[in-house]
Amino acid sequence: MADIPGAPPVPLSHLTRAQDRISFLYLEHCVIHRDANAITAQDQRGTVHIPAATISTLLLGPGTTVSQQAIVLLAESGATAVWVGEHGVRYYAHGRTLTRSSRLLEVQAVLVSTDSSRLRVARHMYAMRFPGEDTSGLSMQQLRGREGARVRRLYRENAERTGVAWKRRDYSPDDFAGGTLVNQALSAANTCLYGAAHAAIVALGCAPGLGFVHTGHIRSFVFDIADLYKAELTIPVAFDIAAAGYADIGAETRRAFRDRLRGNNFMDRCVRDIRNLLNPEDAGTEDTDITADIVQLWDYDGTPLPSGTSYEDEL
Incomplete structure (x- = not known):
């Protein structure tokens, strides 16, 4: 051949x-x-x-x-x-997964398909953003309200810290230069963060479109994961760059965001967080089937069957 x-x-x-x-x-x-x-x-x-x-x-x-x-x-x-x-500002494409196993993808699909499990994961995500707070009994409306108040407080605190004038998050993907300097910096930093989060999600074989808090978009899960880190990464960087008054806000923001990620093992943390959200029992282990090119057949009793086999006798 x-x-x-x-x-x-x-x-x-x-x-x-x-x-x-x-x-x-x-x-x-x-x-x-x-x-x-x-x-x-x-x-x-x-x-x-x-x-x-x-x-x-x-x-x-x-x-x-x-x-x-x-x-x-x-x-x-x-x-x-x-x-x-x-x-x-715009995002167009991504590569293929680093694993051939669909294990995490199947877990993700199961969790997002029922209201109770989806809410449980959403609460877990918000708990990661609210250290020391109990989110176990909160509804989605309460979680959204608490997150909205937290983000407004973060914007206000960073504005006071840097002396940057702040009104609200206001931007247009079609008019980058039309926003204020800090809104431009936030858009540029978020784009870099979305790319890194998307890369981790795709590498693990998960679906970028199956989000728990966000929904209806091909990158809903990307936005879910990225939101875990904005308070620590993109918001402080954006206000620092806006305060410095650089001429090229986009380029300077990307470089500053790169430096913020350098040395803090962001990808290791992102992979660990995704695994912990979808399958806590497996969060600290390595994929043993990452190189296994194995295709199996689904059976109603839940036991996968080997593919490439004739099952004619079962008739």
């Missing part, structure tokens, strides 16, 4: 774990190619080699030209390739 044309994919067992990767890398105004198992970014200053398997999210900004082989490598390495518009 003839060999399948093209470069063979990188074995999953050789890839860097999601929690050990760089949260995101932003590139703009460059040509991106592939050299072995690295992607290259070239502009008038020279060429940089970047190991594809060390990246969680590659944000491709304006002026980037990407070769087919570079995108193939990113997808096979489990990296999330994101095409973003001017100032990094």
Whole structure:
């Protein structure tokens, strides 16, 4: 039998774990190619080699030209390739999962499909944002109200800390420059956070669209997970950048957000939190089936059956 044309994919067992990767890398105004198992970014200053398997999210900004082989490598390495518009506001695409197991995806689908289990996960999410508070008996309306008051307080506290004038969160995805400086910075920082959270979700094989607090959007679960970290990451960074008065708010915010993530093991924390939310008993363990390319058949008694087998005798 003839060999399948093209470069063979990188074995999953050789890839860097999601929690050990760089949260995101932003590139703009460059040509991106592939050299072995690295992607290259070239502009008038020279060429940089970047190991594809060390990246969680590659944000491709304006002026980037990407070769087919570079995108193939990113997808096979489990990296999330994101095409973003001017100032990094829009989000367009992602790569493939780092695991072939659907275990967490099936757990997620079960939990989101009934009101009681969905509320339980939502309460868990809010409990992570309200340390020391008991959320076990709160309804969704009460949780939303408490979160709204908390976010308004955070905006007010950061405004007072930095001296930045603040009215409200007000922005348009179609008019980045139309917002105030702090709203521009918040949009840019949130885009980077959404990309990193999306990368972790996809790497674990979960569904970005099956959210517990958010719903009806292809990235509902991304927004759920990102909201866990905004108070600590994006809001302080945005107010700091707005207070500094930089000319290029988008670029400076991305760099400041990158520095905030550096050294705090964000991807490790994000992966651990997702596992803890969906399957607390499995939160501290590694995926033993990450490289197992096994397809099984569903049976009504709950015991999976091997595929590739004739079951004619069962008739």
